[in-house]
Amino acid sequence: MSGHENESPLPGTAYVVPPITITASAQSTSAIRVIWGYLAGGGHTGSRVKWGVAGGPTEGEFDVPISSLTYIVSGLNPNTEYLIQIFGLKGGEVSPISKDAQAKTHPAAAVPSSPTNLSATPSKNTMALSWSGPADASNYKISYGLAPSGAVIGSATSVAAAHTVSGLNAGTHYYFDVRSSNNVGDSAPTRITRQTLQVPATPVGLRATPTISTLEIQWFAATAADDYVIRYGIEPGGAVNTLTTRLLREALTNLNKNTLYFVEVSARNANGESSPSRITQRTLDGPPLPPKPGPLVVLDTFDTVRVSWATINQPGYEVAYGVLSQYPQVIARYETEHLTWLLRYLSPDVTYFIEVRAFNETGYSAPSYATVTIGPDRTQPRNLSNPGRTFNEARLTWDAPQDASYLIDYEITCPGRPVVRTSVREYLATGLIAEQEYRFTVQPRRPEGPVPALSAVIGVVTHDFVPPIRVTALKLTPSTPGNALLSWSASQDNVGVTGYEVRRNAGSWISVSGTSYPVSGLGSSDVFDVRAKDAAGNRSLSVTTTFTNGAAAATSS
Numbered sequence: 001m002s003g004h005e006n007e008s009p010l011p012g013t014a015y016v017v018p019p020i021t022i023t024a025s026a027q028s029t030s031a032i033r034v035i036w037g038y039l040a041g042g043g044h045t046g047s048r049v050k051w052g053v054a055g056g057p058t059e060g061e062f063d064v065p066i067s068s069l070t071y072i073v074s075g076l077n078p079n080t081e082y083l084i085q086i087f088g089l090k091g092g093e094v095s096p097i098s099k100d101a102q103a104k105t106h107p108a109a110a111v112p113s114s115p116t117n118l119s120a121t122p123s124k125n126t127m128a129l130s131w132s133g134p135a136d137a138s139n140y141k142i143s144y145g146l147a148p149s150g151a152v153i154g155s156a157t158s159v160a161a162a163h164t165v166s167g168l169n170a171g172t173h174y175y176f177d178v179r180s181s182n183n184v185g186d187s188a189p190t191r192i193t194r195q196t197l198q199v200p201a202t203p204v205g206l207r208a209t210p211t212i213s214t215l216e217i218q219w220f221a222a223t224a225a226d227d228y229v230i231r232y233g234i235e236p237g238g239a240v241n242t243l244t245t246r247l248l249r250e251a252l253t254n255l256n257k258n259t260l261y262f263v264e265v266s267a268r269n270a271n272g273e274s275s276p277s278r279i280t281q282r283t284l285d286g287p288p289l290p291p292k293p294g295p296l297v298v299l300d301t302f303d304t305v306r307v308s309w310a311t312i313n314q315p316g317y318e319v320a321y322g323v324l325s326q327y328p329q330v331i332a333r334y335e336t337e338h339l340t341w342l343l344r345y346l347s348p349d350v351t352y353f354i355e356v357r358a359f360n361e362t363g364y365s366a367p368s369y370a371t372v373t374i375g376p377d378r379t380q381p382r383n384l385s386n387p388g389r390t391f392n393e394a395r396l397t398w399d400a401p402q403d404a405s406y407l408i409d410y411e412i413t414c415p416g417r418p419v420v421r422t423s424v425r426e427y428l429a430t431g432l433i434a435e436q437e438y439r440f441t442v443q444p445r446r447p448e449g450p451v452p453a454l455s456a457v458i459g460v461v462t463h464d465f466v467p468p469i470r471v472t473a474l475k476l477t478p479s480t481p482g483n484a485l486l487s488w489s490a491s492q493d494n495v496g497v498t499g500y501e502v503r504r505n506a507g508s509w510i511s512v513s514g515t516s517y518p519v520s521g522l523g524s525s526d527v528f529d530v531r532a533k534d535a536a537g538n539r540s541l542s543v544t545t546t547f548t549n550g551a552a553a554a555t556s557s
Contacts, residue, residue: 016088016095017042019069024103029078030135032103035070036086046089049073053159054081054102063089077138077159078108079183112137112180114187115161120194124170124272127194129178130162137180137187147173147193157181170272171198200225200267202274208281211289211363212257215281218249218328222267222274229273235262235280244268249328251366258285286362290314293356296370302403303347303450305372307354308340314358314365319343324351324371345450348377378402379453381410381425381442391434391464391495391536397426398442398456406446407453413441421445434464434495435535464536468493471500471530474543476519484547487516491532491540501539503529522547 019036027033032051038044046066051073052059064071066089076082081104088095115131122128133140142163143155156163168174174196177189205220217230230243230250238261243250255261261283264276294310307319319341320333334341346352352374355367381398388395401407409423417438420427432438438460444453473489491497501509502517505527510517519528531542 016044016090016093018088018095018097019047019086019099022084022086022099022101024082024084024101026103026105027072029106029108030076031072031074032076032082032084032105033070033072034084034086034101034103036099037069038088042088043090044088045091048087048089048094050085050087050098051076051082053077054083056159059160075135076105077182078105078136080105080138080159108136108138108182108184110136111185112182112187115140115178115180115190118176118178118190118192120176120192122194122196124197124199125168126164126166127168127174127176127196128162128164129176129192131178131190133161134180134187136182138182141179141181141186142176143189144174144176147175149175168196170196170274172196197271198224199272200269200274203228203265203267203277206263206265206277206279208263208279209364210281210283212284212286213253213255213289214363215252215255215261215263215283216249216364217252217263217265219265219277221248224269225267225274226269227267229266229268231264231266231276232261235260238262247328255283257283259283284362287360289362290358290360290365292366293317293358293368296354296356296368298354298370298372300346300372300374302378302405303345303374304405305343305346305352305354305374306340307343307356307370309356309368310339311358315360316358317341318357318359318364319354320357320367321352321354324353327353346374347451348374350374377451377454379444379446379451381444381456384442384456384458386458386460389460389462391462391466392430392432394429394432394438394440394460394462395426396429396440396442396458396460400425401444401453403453404444406450408445408447411443411445413443414438429460432462434462437461464495464534464538466494466534467538468497468532468534468540470540471515471532471543474528474530474545476528476545476547478522482522483518483520484522485516485518486528486530486545488530488543490515493532493534493538495534495536497532498535499533501531501533503542524549 019038022036024032024034044066047064049064049071050058050061081102083102085098085100087098112134115133117132120127120129139157139159141157143152144165145152175191175193177191179189180187200222203219203222207218209216227244227246231240232252233240260280262280264278266276267274297308299306316335316337318333318335320330321343322330352372354370357367358365379401381401384398386394386396409421412420412427441455441457443455446453468491471488471491476484476486478484500512502512503509526547529542529544532540
């Protein structure tokens with residue numbers, strides 16, 4: 001705050017005059033009384049009082065009616081030199097100069113209390129602090145560091161109950177200590193911990209493709225970015241042009257040929273901007289750029305796309321493609337002198353973007369653009385079936401895939417069996433076990449490059465319709481009165497005998513695991529039947545023996 005009492009008005013002009021006398025004296029540690037006076041007849045209607053720390057900005061002002069020529073300025077800091085200025089008022093006019101005085105508040109008698117209500121408002125690299133201070137504080141001392149208790153990074157002093165700390169790192173936790181201070185000493189600190197706002201990361205991969213009058217710039221996405229700010233101009237010291245975009249590319253146009261430009265790209269969100277990524281690039285010096293190729297015509301067939309265009313012939317064309325959801329990332333770029341190109345080995349159920357640019361020695365034209373969606377995968381064998389099977393064989397047949405491109409042959413696999421390859425669309429599996437389930441997979445084989453074909457799977461259960469051979473040597477051997485042992489020779493089966501069944505006097509069949517069966521309670525005449533069975537439920541012809549008065553005779557039935 002500077003004084004005006006030595007300034008002179010413009011000669012020959014009428015103006016409101018300031019006071020001619022002024023005195024200022026300290027009343028306490030926080031108040032100063034000021035008294036002033038005017039020449040008679042000045043027509044003043046009031047006075048304007050302004051004050052502030054000597055050498056600092058104005059901290060306050062107050063208008064006093066002409067009936068009072070004194071005012072007590074309160075709320076001041078102890079032991080502090082203040083400049084008081086009095087301006088004359090006359091209606092709505094203010095004197096152009098003031099009458100000034102300085103006074104120093106009384107020193108404090110004790111250390112001030114600590115600040116209260118400390119708050120912090122962050123930006124990406126600043127922290128705005130504010131607090132409530134005691135009346136006996138002359139100023140405030142601020143220090144800060146990395147939370148929770150890192151070394152002090154910086155410090156500052158403020159006569160106001162507010163201060164903004166700058167030069168901080170984004171997304172970082174800091175502590176801030178504020179102490180009240182006066183001529184006696186410093187209070188204990190009041191601490192607050194806050195994090196600066198997290199802005200996006202700096203974009204990476206910034207690159208520029210020049211022509212004689214444009215720069216095509218691209219970069220990779222930055223985490224948490226809402227959009228991007230582009231600044232560019234002639235290097236060095238040129239005027240800065242600014243653009244914003246939500247895309248990951250931008251064309252800078254209307255540039256001078258053979259001129260060096262700087263380009264900066266920063267990521268931005270609601271918290272602010274990242275630090276910029278910066279490059280320099282010179283525009284080209286040569287013939288005009290070729291025109292943009294005509295509209296693209298795309299024809300897709302399974303995993304291939306034929307793209308064609310019409311234009312005035314140019315030295316060459318660049319064809320680029322990629323997955324649309326990942327635009328502008330490119331899978332591959334190709335150069336050709338023709339007006340068509342075949343893209344191969346594309347994935348099913350994926351939408352691709354295609355860009356075609358003409359180029360010459362100066363650079364590349366603007367791109368022609370198209371999208372195409374590849375249909376579902378049709379590489380699976382169709383109608384895989386098992387039209388015939390026995391207890392040890394299974395016949396498989398199938399139709400070729402709808403998409404038979406790149407097909408070499410078929411590979412048939414089954415757990416526990418050798419891998420078989422065939423170029424025909426059928427296969428006979430032999431050497432199987434009856435009543436077993438087999439899982440066959442038919443996989444079309446393709447060369448490296450295209451996406452592997454889909455396989456087809458079928459489950460087959462073998463049959464067994466052949467019954468066992470009937471038993472032989474059936475006999476009944478008495479052991480004790482009324483008891484005997486029925487026995488026979490083992491049967492045979494194409495797969496295997498699993499057991500036997502015995503029946504007495506046309507009663508119910510009884511399952512027997514071995515080749516004998518004890519009987520009791522023999523009467524004067526009993527008839528016994530025996531037959532073999534296998535796992536498929538096939539049963540042999542039965543063999544019969546009749547026991548009469550202690551003798552037995554076997555017959556077949």
